[in-house]
Amino acid sequence: MTDSVTSTGARMPAFRRPRLPLSPWSLVAVITALVLALPVLVIFGHVFIPAGEVWEHLRQTVLADYVTNSLVLLVGVGIGVLLIGVPVAWLISMCEFPGRSVFQWALMLPLAMPAYIIAYTYTGMLDFSGPVQGLIRELTGLGYGEYWFPEIRSLGGAMVMLLLVLYPYVYLLSRAAFLEQSVCVLEVSRTLGAGPWEGFRRVALPLARPAIIAGLTLALMEVLADYGTVAYFGVSTFTTGIFRTWYGLGDPAAAAQLAAVLLSFVFVLILLERWSRAKARFHHTSRRYSTLPRYRLRGWKASGAFLACLLPVLFGFLIPTVQLAIWAFQTTDQWMNPRFAGLVFNTFWLAIAAAIIAVALALVLAYAQRMEGGRITHVAVRIAGMGYAVPGTVIAIGIMIPFAAFDNALDSFMRDTFGVSTGLLLSGTVFALLFAYAVRFLAVSLQTVEAGLGKIQPSMDDAARSLGLHPVKTLWRVHMPIMRGTLLTALLLVFVDVLKELPATLILRPFDFNTLAVRAFELAGDERLRESSSAALAIVLVGLVPVILLSTTIGRSRPGQGAPADEPAEDPGRRPRSRALAAPAGATMNPSADEAQDR
Amino acid sequence: MQVPHTPLLDLDHIDIGYDGQPVVHDASLQLPEGQIGCLLGPSGCGKTTLLRAIAGFEPVMRGEVRMNGRTMSDPGFTVPPEKRGVGMVFQDFALFPHLTVGDNLRFGIRHWSRAKQDERVRQLLRLVGLIGYEPGYPHALSGGQQQRVALARALAPRPGLLLLDEPFSSMDVELRGELAREVREILRAENTTAILVTHDQNEAFAFADRIAVIHEGRIAQLDSAYNLYHRPANRFVADFIGEGTLIPGMVEPGNQVDTALGHLQGPLSEDLAPGTAVDVLVRPDDIAIDNENGEVRTEVLDKAFRGADFLYTLRLPDGLSVQCMAPSHDNFVIGEHVRLRLDFSHLVVFSRESGVDCPGG
Numbered sequence: 001m002t003d004s005v006t007s008t009g010a011r012m013p014a015f016r017r018p019r020l021p022l023s024p025w026s027l028v029a030v031i032t033a034l035v036l037a038l039p040v041l042v043i044f045g046h047v048f049i050p051a052g053e054v055w056e057h058l059r060q061t062v063l064a065d066y067v068t069n070s071l072v073l074l075v076g077v078g079i080g081v082l083l084i085g086v087p088v089a090w091l092i093s094m095c096e097f098p099g100r101s102v103f104q105w106a107l108m109l110p111l112a113m114p115a116y117i118i119a120y121t122y123t124g125m126l127d128f129s130g131p132v133q134g135l136i137r138e139l140t141g142l143g144y145g146e147y148w149f150p151e152i153r154s155l156g157g158a159m160v161m162l163l164l165v166l167y168p169y170v171y172l173l174s175r176a177a178f179l180e181q182s183v184c185v186l187e188v189s190r191t192l193g194a195g196p197w198e199g200f201r202r203v204a205l206p207l208a209r210p211a212i213i214a215g216l217t218l219a220l221m222e223v224l225a226d227y228g229t230v231a232y233f234g235v236s237t238f239t240t241g242i243f244r245t246w247y248g249l250g251d252p253a254a255a256a257q258l259a260a261v262l263l264s265f266v267f268v269l270i271l272l273e274r275w276s277r278a279k280a281r282f283h284h285t286s287r288r289y290s291t292l293p294r295y296r297l298r299g300w301k302a303s304g305a306f307l308a309c310l311l312p313v314l315f316g317f318l319i320p321t322v323q324l325a326i327w328a329f330q331t332t333d334q335w336m337n338p339r340f341a342g343l344v345f346n347t348f349w350l351a352i353a354a355a356i357i358a359v360a361l362a363l364v365l366a367y368a369q370r371m372e373g374g375r376i377t378h379v380a381v382r383i384a385g386m387g388y389a390v391p392g393t394v395i396a397i398g399i400m401i402p403f404a405a406f407d408n409a410l411d412s413f414m415r416d417t418f419g420v421s422t423g424l425l426l427s428g429t430v431f432a433l434l435f436a437y438a439v440r441f442l443a444v445s446l447q448t449v450e451a452g453l454g455k456i457q458p459s460m461d462d463a464a465r466s467l468g469l470h471p472v473k474t475l476w477r478v479h480m481p482i483m484r485g486t487l488l489t490a491l492l493l494v495f496v497d498v499l500k501e502l503p504a505t506l507i508l509r510p511f512d513f514n515t516l517a518v519r520a521f522e523l524a525g526d527e528r529l530r531e532s533s534s535a536a537l538a539i540v541l542v543g544l545v546p547v548i549l550l551s552t553t554i555g556r557s558r559p560g561q562g563a564p565a566d567e568p569a570e571d572p573g574r575r576p577r578s579r580a581l582a583a584p585a586g587a588t589m590n591p592s593a594d595e596a597q598d599r
Numbered sequence: 600m601q602v603p604h605t606p607l608l609d610l611d612h613i614d615i616g617y618d619g620q621p622v623v624h625d626a627s628l629q630l631p632e633g634q635i636g637c638l639l640g641p642s643g644c645g646k647t648t649l650l651r652a653i654a655g656f657e658p659v660m661r662g663e664v665r666m667n668g669r670t671m672s673d674p675g676f677t678v679p680p681e682k683r684g685v686g687m688v689f690q691d692f693a694l695f696p697h698l699t700v701g702d703n704l705r706f707g708i709r710h711w712s713r714a715k716q717d718e719r720v721r722q723l724l725r726l727v728g729l730i731g732y733e734p735g736y737p738h739a740l741s742g743g744q745q746q747r748v749a750l751a752r753a754l755a756p757r758p759g760l761l762l763l764d765e766p767f768s769s770m771d772v773e774l775r776g777e778l779a780r781e782v783r784e785i786l787r788a789e790n791t792t793a794i795l796v797t798h799d800q801n802e803a804f805a806f807a808d809r810i811a812v813i814h815e816g817r818i819a820q821l822d823s824a825y826n827l828y829h830r831p832a833n834r835f836v837a838d839f840i841g842e843g844t845l846i847p848g849m850v851e852p853g854n855q856v857d858t859a860l861g862h863l864q865g866p867l868s869e870d871l872a873p874g875t876a877v878d879v880l881v882r883p884d885d886i887a888i889d890n891e892n893g894e895v896r897t898e899v900l901d902k903a904f905r906g907a908d909f910l911y912t913l914r915l916p917d918g919l920s921v922q923c924m925a926p927s928h929d930n931f932v933i934g935e936h937v938r939l940r941l942d943f944s945h946l947v948v949f950s951r952e953s954g955v956d957c958p959g960g
Contacts, residue, residue, distance in 0.1 A: 457691055457693060459689040459690070459691055459693035460693050460695065462654070462656060462680070462687065462689065462693065463687065463689055463693035463694075463695075463752075464695075464706070465656075465679070465680040465681045466654060466680050466681070466683075466685060466686060466687040466753070466762075467681075467686075467706050467707035467752070467753075467755075467756065468681045468682075468684075468707055468756065469681055469706075470679075470681055478695060478697075481697040482695070482696060482697050484697075
C-alpha cells in the first residue's frame with residue numbers, strides 16, 4: 001500500500017460518493033449547455049409575448065416580402081449548389097481528366113470567400129462604372145440606358161453570389177460519399193450491365209443521397225444566416241428585417257419575434273434533413289476497398305469536364321480574389337498605415353480569445369461526456385453544440401435583450417441606492433461579443449475536440465488514474481498533450497470563422513470597435529469598394545488556411561488507404577472547415593469516431 | 600478488526616453490474632500478500648469487470664472490497680482508483696505516447712524527489728532489461744518491450760497490488776509463455792502481490808499460485824492449478840480446464856464405478872452411495888493405448904498430431920467416445936482397432952441426480 005493508506009479499519013468518509021441526482025461532470029455539462037442556449041431561449045420566449053404595434057405593422061407591410069424573398073433565395077441557391085456540387089464531385093472522384101488533381105482541392109477555394117465580400121467585389125466589377133460595362137460601352141459606343149445589362153444588385157444577383165461560395169459544401173460531402181462507396185458495389189453494377197452513366201444514376205447517386213442532402217442543408221443554413229450579401233444588395237429577407245426592426249424601428253420585441261420566425265425556418269431545415277436521412281440508412285456492404293479505377297476521359301469529354309470544374313473556381317474564387325488584389329495594390333495607403341494595423345490587431349486578438357474560449361468549453365464538454373456518458377450529459381452536449389445552426393443575427397438579438405435588461409436594472413438599482421451609475425457592464429462590451437462567438441462556434445471546436453478525444457483509448461485514462469492522477473489532472477497531463485495537434489486545429493477553425501463573422505459583430509461590438517469584417521462591410525456600404533479591398537483580401541487570405549488544411553487531409557479520407565492508425569491525423573469527415581459542416585456531416589460520413597468513444 | 604494474517608485483498612460477496620443488472624454475482628476471494636492470483640474464464644464471463652472493481656473503476660452493488668482490512672468499495676462508496684495504490688497493466692499497454700520511456704516510468708512517482716525518481720527508474724529498467732531505452736518514445740519499441748515498460752510503469756510506485764488485464768493477449772503465441780515467466784520473475788523480485796486476468800489456462804498455470812475460474816459472472820472454483828485439473832469442483836471447471844470427457848456410470852460398493860470403460864477403481868471425489876448414477880471425468884492421460892494388456896476394445900475415430908504425442912478420439916463399443924493421449928511414435932490410422940488400459944489414480948464423479956450441476960450455484 002502507498003503511504004496514504006496506512007490507518008486501518010475505518011472508511012475514508014471523504015470519498016463517500018454524494019448522492020446527487022447529477023454527477024459533477026453532468027452538472028458542468030448541463031450548466032454550460034443552459035448558458036449557451038440562453039440566446040435561443042430568449043428568442044423563443046418572445047413568441048409568447050403579445051405582438052405589439054410594430055409587429056402588426058411588419059405583418060401588414062413587409063413580412064410577406066421577407067418570407068417570399070427568403071424562400072426564393074433558398075430554392076434558387078439550393079438548385080444551384082446541387083447542379084454545381086454533385087456533378088463536379090462525381091467528375092473528380094470517378095473520372096480522370098487533365099487538371100483533375102488540381103481541381104480536387106481548387107474546387108474548395110470558394111469556401112474561403114465570405115458571401116458579402118464576393119458580392120461587393122462583383123458589384124464593383126459589374127455595375128455601371130465598373131470595368132465590364134465600361135469595356136462594353138467602349139467596344140459598342142453605346143451610352144447609358146442604350147443597352148441591357150443584368151442588374152447585379154437584385155434577388156437574382158444575391159442568389160448567384162451565394163451559390164458561387166456555397167456549392168463547396170455539396171461538393172465536399174458528396175465527394176466524400178462517392179469516395180466512401182465500395183468499389184465492389186460499383187463494379188457489381190458494371191457486371192450487371194450498367195455503364196458509367198447508369199452506374200452513377202442508379203447506384204452511386206442514391207447511395208450518396210444522404211450526404212448530398214446534408215451538404216445542401218448546410219448551404220441553405222448559410223443562406224438563411226446571410227446578412228451581408230442581402231443587405232448590400234437591398235434584398236429584404238429576415239436578417240435585414242431584424243436589423244431594420246432593431247435599429248430603425250427600435251423595437252427589440254418585434255425583432256426577436258422576427259428572429260423566432262427565422263429560427264423556425266432553420267429548424268424546419270434540420271428536421272427535413274433528419275427525416276430524409278432516417279428513411280435511408282445505408283450500410284457499406286463490403287469492407288474491402290481498393291484504389292478506384294477512374295474512367296479516363298478524352299477529347300471533348302475531357303474538355304467538358306475541365307470546363308465544368310474550372311468555371312466554379314474561376315467565378316467563385318479566382319476572379320474576385322484577383323480583383324481584390326488589384327484594388328488593394330491601387331490603394332496601398334489604405335492598409336499601409338497604423339490604423340489598418342490596429343484593425344488587424346483588434347480582429348486577431350478578438351478571434352484568438354474567442355477561439356480559446358470555444359476550445360476550452362469544447363474540451364470541458366467532451367471530457368464530461370467521456371467521464372460520464374449518461375443520457376443527460378449527452379443531451380446537454382448536443383444542445384451546447386446547436387449554435388452552429390442559429391444565424392448570427394438571431395444570436396446577437398438573443399444576447400442583446402437580456403444583457404441590456406440586466407444592465408438597465410443594475411444601473412437603476414445602483415443609482416437609486418448609491419447614487420452611482422454603472423452604465424453598460426455586459427451589453428456593448430467585448431464580453432457580449434465573445435459570448436456570441438462561443439454560442440455560434442462551439443460546434444466547430446466541439447466536433448474537432450470530440451473526434452480527437454475519441455481517438456485516445458479509454459485505457460489511457462485508466463492508466464493515469466491507477467498511477468494516482470485525478471481525472472481533471474489527467475485531462476491536463478495526458479489528454480491535452482496527446483491531442484495537441486487537434487486542439488490547434490480547433491483553435492484555427494474557430495479563429496477563421498470569427499474573423500469572417502459579420503452580423504453578430506455588427507450588432508454586439510462595442511462603440512467605435514471595428515474588425516476587418518465590419519470595416520470591409522462598412523466601406524463597401526459607403527460605395528468605397530476599393531478602400532475596402534484590403535480588409536476583404538486579408539479575410540480571404542486567412543480563410544484559405546483551413547481550406548488548405550482540409551485539402552491535405554481529405555486525400556487520405558479513402559477507407560483502406562488512409563493514414564496509419566497510430567498517426568494523430570485528423571479525420572476529414574469529422575474535421576470540417578466550418579461550424580456548419582460539423583453536425584450532419586459527422587453523422588453521415590464517419591461512424592468510426594463515434595464508435596471509438598463507446599466503451 | 601485487524602487480525603493477524605489479514606489477506607491483502609479480500610472480496611466479500613460482491614455483486615457488480617451496470618444499470619442495476621449484475622454482471623458479477625456473489626464473488627468472494629482472498630489473496631494473501633506476495634501471492635499471485637488469476638481470474639480465468641472465457642470471454643464475457645465478467646473477469647475484467649471484477650478486476651476493474653478491484654481497481655476502483657467500477658462500483659460494487661453489494662458486498663465489500665477490502666485491502667489490508669480497509670474498506671475500499673461497498674454499495675454507494677468507492678475509493679477512486681487514484682487513491683487506492685493499485686497498479687495496473689493494460690491489455691493495450693496504454694503507454695503515454697507523448698512521454699519518453701523514462702517519463703512514462705516517472706508518471707506515477709512524480710511526487711518523489713528527483714534523485715529517488717532517477718534511482719527507481721534505473722532500478723526498474725535494469726529489472727525489465729531495458730537499460731538505455733529511457734530517452735526513447737514508446738512507439739519506437741517492440742510489442743514485448745512496450746509490455747515491459749507498461750509493467751515497470753505500474754510497478755514504479757511500489758503498489759500494494761498489481762492488476763494485469765490480459766497483458767499477453769496481444770503478443771505472439773510463441774512469446775507469451777516466455778513473457779509470462781519473465782513477468783512472474785519480475786513480480787517475485789519485487790515481492791508484488793498481483794492478479795492476472797486471462798482466458799488462456801496455460802498462461803494462468805504458468806503464472807499464478809491461485810486461480811479463480813469464472814463462469815457467467817460467478818467464481819466457479821478458486822484453487823491451485825493442480826487441483827483445478829485433478830479435482831474440478833463442478834462440471835464447468837472439469838470441461839473448461841484441460842481436455843476430457845464425461846461418461847455415464849453407476850457407483851458400486853468399494854470405490855468402484857461401472858462404466859462403458861469397465862469397472863473403474865479409485866477414491867471417489869465425492870462420497871456417493873452405491874447405486875447413484877454419475878458422470879465420470881476421463882482425462883486423456885487417465886487411459887493409455889496398450890494392445891497387449893489392454894482390456895477395452897475401441898476404434899480410432901479421429902486423431903490430432905501434437906508433436907510429442909497424438910490426441911486420439913476413440914469410440915467405445917457402446918458408441919461413446921473418449922480422448923486419449925498417446926506417444927507419437929505409435930501412429931495408428933483412423934478406423935484401426937486398439938485396446939485401452941485404464942490408469943486412474945482417482946475418480947472425479949458428478950452425481951447425475953442432483954440435477955444440473957451449475958458452477959457456484
